[in-house]
Amino acid sequence: MENLEANFEPRFAARTKRIQASTIREILKLTSQPGYISFAGGLPAADLFPIERIGEATQRILREQGVQALQYSTTEGHLPLREWIASRVPGATPENVQIVSGSQQGLDLIGKVLIDPGSRVLVEAPTYLGALSAFNPYEPEYVSVPMDDEGLELEALEAALQARPVKFMYVLPTFQNPSGRLMGLERRRAIVELARKYRTPILEDDAYAELYFDGKPLPTLYALDHALGGGNVIYLSTTSKTLAPGLRVAWVVGPRPLIQKITFAKQGADLHTPTLNQMLVYELVRDGAWYGEQIDKIRQTYQTRCHWMLQALQKYMPEDMGWIVPKGGMFFWLTAPAGLDSLELLKKAVEEKTAFVPGQPFFADGSGKNTLRLSYSSASHEQIEDGLQRLGRAIHRMLGR
Numbered sequence: 001m002e003n004l005e006a007n008f009e010p011r012f013a014a015r016t017k018r019i020q021a022s023t024i025r026e027i028l029k030l031t032s033q034p035g036y037i038s039f040a041g042g043l044p045a046a047d048l049f050p051i052e053r054i055g056e057a058t059q060r061i062l063r064e065q066g067v068q069a070l071q072y073s074t075t076e077g078h079l080p081l082r083e084w085i086a087s088r089v090p091g092a093t094p095e096n097v098q099i100v101s102g103s104q105q106g107l108d109l110i111g112k113v114l115i116d117p118g119s120r121v122l123v124e125a126p127t128y129l130g131a132l133s134a135f136n137p138y139e140p141e142y143v144s145v146p147m148d149d150e151g152l153e154l155e156a157l158e159a160a161l162q163a164r165p166v167k168f169m170y171v172l173p174t175f176q177n178p179s180g181r182l183m184g185l186e187r188r189r190a191i192v193e194l195a196r197k198y199r200t201p202i203l204e205d206d207a208y209a210e211l212y213f214d215g216k217p218l219p220t221l222y223a224l225d226h227a228l229g230g231g232n233v234i235y236l237s238t239t240s241k242t243l244a245p246g247l248r249v250a251w252v253v254g255p256r257p258l259i260q261k262i263t264f265a266k267q268g269a270d271l272h273t274p275t276l277n278q279m280l281v282y283e284l285v286r287d288g289a290w291y292g293e294q295i296d297k298i299r300q301t302y303q304t305r306c307h308w309m310l311q312a313l314q315k316y317m318p319e320d321m322g323w324i325v326p327k328g329g330m331f332f333w334l335t336a337p338a339g340l341d342s343l344e345l346l347k348k349a350v351e352e353k354t355a356f357v358p359g360q361p362f363f364a365d366g367s368g369k370n371t372l373r374l375s376y377s378s379a380s381h382e383q384i385e386d387g388l389q390r391l392g393r394a395i396h397r398m399l400g401r
């Protein structure tokens with residue numbers, strides 16, 4: 001009998017050519033050892049997880065609704081939670097809401113029901129790497145559109161939409177992962193109008209919606225589209241950045257025929273999102289005063305950490321390094337002088353015992369070699385100070401200064 005393990009490769013489906021281990025992940029494995037200060041992870045701050053509250057709420061649910069919490073349940077999701085979500089999205093009813101096991105599953109299911117091999121999917125340059133990983137197995141052709149400070153460049157976007165039909169466009173208007181950019185109100189309006197003009201649905205990924213440092217949230221693309229008649233935006237958000245990512249509770253809001261198709265696809269994927277977790281999330285968010293305080297705490301913490309990182313960048317980065325100052329979210333996006341390859345820089349940084357994520361994998365068109373992402377969400381003042389000093393040394397070594 002042939003040893004399958006020794007010769008597994010020919011058995012993989014053709015689509016797995018686009019499911020590959022990343023070299024960056026291999027390099028970053030090192031950096032979880034003691035002594036390293038890594039800004040690569042992008043993990044929500046663990047010191048803000050509401051552990052006690054989750055413990056109490058879980059006990060209460062198990063006492064009062066234990067059987068319901070532990071039994072199989074509907075694929076659509078826990079109705080009170082879907083009602084709560086619908087109440088926060090203009091024009092939505094629970095029939096427009098599908099609960100998913102993390103917005104990452106939402107991306108996969110949307111890819112599954114919308115993307116044929118060769119379908120054109122328009123993405124921002126850069127875009128969320130995890131979305132590319134979710135879509136890749138469905139074999140899309142990406143149309144990468146450049147961004148300026150305000151988000152997608154309108155002329156380039158219209159040219160792309162005009163050139164050939166696009167299946168959908170994937171947009172992260174609020175504190176984009178990786179660039180931290182916040183799309184302005186006028187740009188939001190223009191993009192929603194262009195999408196309607198070219199009859200191209202928008203997939204709006206709003207994972208960082210709540211993480212504003214100051215000011216008032218801008219309307220979502222979903223809300224702006226709703227004001228024009230609706231039906232052209234699919235909205236995705238999550239509890240991962242406000243409660244805890246390990247709960248894996250997120251949602252897709254969209255036109256009913258699409259939501260239904262996603263429900264059928266989810267049946268085949270995991271039947272439903274864990275009921276206990278959905279009930280728990282509902283228990284937590286229904287107390288609006290507590291939930292508001294929880295989000296305020298996260299906002300203040302990230303704002304402080306962001307400020308520390310800005311000060312350290314100003315102190316340790318060379319003058320020709322550029323960055324976007326975040327107004328919320330979890331990331332700094334840096335642009336190095338044109339010749340500097342951030343993958344090479346990562347190797348030098350790891351020698352100095354620090355790390356970040358090179359920017360290139362976030363570009364569907366393979367550009368962005370001189371960009372990098374730093375996360376401040378989980379770092380202390382001391383780590384930021386020491387880590388950026390190390391990164392500064394690595395950069396100066398690379399630039400030969």
Ligand code: PMP
Pocket residue numbers: 042101102103104105128130172177205207237238239240245249250
């Ligand atoms: N979208 C974006 C933009 C993200 O940054 C993330 C998490 N890194 C996700 C989706 C996935 O989040 P989750 O599956 O935890 O909801």
